[in-house]
Amino acid sequence: MSKTGNAATSEDQALFQSVADIELFWEQVLVWIANHYLSIAIAGAAGAVIVAILYGLRMLGTRLCRRQHLGHWPRIVGRAIARTNLFFIVMLASKIVSGYAAPPAVVADTVRFLFTVAAAIQAAIWVRELVIGIVEHRAGDDEESGYSTLGSAIGIIRLLVTAVCFIVATLAILDNVGVNITGLVASLGIGGIAIGLAAQGIFSDLFASLAIIFDRPFRRGDTVNWDKTTTGTVEAIGLKTTRLRSVTGEEVIISNTNLLNKELHNLTHTMRRRATLMLGVTYQTPPETCRRIPDIVKGIVTRQDKAVFLHCSMINFGASSLDYELMFDVLAEDAEVFNRARHEVCITILETFAAEGIQFAYPTQTTFTAAPDGTMVMPYPEPETSPKPARPAKA
Structure with missing residues (x-):
């Protein structure tokens, strides 16, 4: 063949x-x-x-x-x-x-x-x-x-x-x-x-989208804080931009590249949320009562569900108050649980202080005057003393 x-x-x-x-x-x-x-x-x-x-x-x-x-x-x-x-x-x-x-x-x-x-x-x-x-x-x-x-x-x-x-x-x-x-x-x-x-800008945002896929800094439905200025819920993540619904209601559109280049806080999966409250009581509060305030506040916080007391102490002699700092954590991811716990702590502190006779301070100012010789004069007139009745003459 x-x-x-x-x-x-x-x-x-x-x-x-x-x-x-x-x-x-x-x-x-x-x-x-x-x-x-x-x-x-x-x-x-x-x-x-x-x-x-x-x-x-x-x-x-x-x-x-x-x-x-x-x-x-x-x-x-x-x-x-x-x-x-x-x-x-x-x-x-x-x-x-x-x-x-x-x-x-x-x-x-x-x-x-x-x-x-x-x-x-x-x-x-x-x-x-x-x-x-x-x-x-x-x-x-x-x-x-x-x-x-x-x-x-x-x-x-x-x-x-x-x-x-x-x-x-x-x-x-x-x-x-x-x-x-x-x-x-x-x-x-x-x-x-x-x-x-x-298309350098488009590809930059595309790679930022791929970074969101594989790194997962957030997902749709998460609440995030971007650049310490904008807080909102992620509604949509696109090829070039991400859309947030801010807490004030408006829609915020941020490019993916700009979103990842700045500091980003994901608030959705926060296992521990911290509350810091400043308490100011009047200077007329007795020192013994001032010493008891941290224990009183600690008892209020520990009675709340999922609340962990950290500290409460006097930190400053303010212009018109004795300042105390209260700090406690709420072990919950849901922000509403944290808000309810903080609300209950505040209301209970008001009730307890009212029962104990502890007064909260508010901004006040006292003016003192002096006499021509330099002695201090009270800002209000001294009460007049009534004359003593005359004794009857002895016979």
Whole structure:
């Protein structure tokens, strides 16, 4: 079969360059089947077994996606396996058994080419599913809980990951079929640099969004304090900006880059909230009573649920009061629990001080005057003394 030998194609040439090549291909296939039908049958049976095993693995991946109790990693891997293409399964089995059946060069090159295409596309699908699965898990993309971290930004990330994966797969296919992709890769690199410089601000916010995904400084629904000036609840996190609903009602829009570049306090998961109160009593309070005030206040705080007393002590002689500092913690994440505990402490202090006769001080000022000789004069007139009654004369 000299005709067959002359038609052998090299790896750097196209498989079929004319109609004659196609006719030659079928002639070689028929001759190969006639001479190796037994090995072909065995290879076909082995290929069928391999296809069945791989298809079973794909079914297993589909079941893993539905098992919520297994954790996120088995479900991410299961979703990737479930996206295995049937064409890739068939070509993988063909590639494995093709060596045993001793096919002609054209058939072997055809199997190799189809397997390369199927493997590149399948690898892109697997990488895409794994990356998107990890991103969605880190973002907490759960519609039932209502706490999606990035919302619409997840869709943009899916698009970018898909584009990158399939561009790389296309380049791999072209390289394997003998196409010189050096110029194409250089063009893509230059174009990427130009786009990056033109959209530097957008990409900066995009990377800030990715930082929010993986670092999780906050989520939608959290209460945050930004730059010690703005306090509000996170309503939406987008590709470029984050929207907060401030405590005064207005919507505050902050770019993601600016949001992460300044100090940020997440107030949602505060396990211990601290209250500091200043108490001022009058200077007329007896020293014995002043000494008892810390114990009185301690008893009030310790009676409150989830309240932990830290200290209460006199710290200053104020302009018009004796100043005490009270500090206690409330062990609760909910801000309303903290507010109720602080309210009860304040009201109870008012009631207890009133019962004990302890008066709170308020800003007062006393003016003293002096006589011409320098002696102090009271700011109010001295009460007049009534004259003593005259004694009756003795007889």
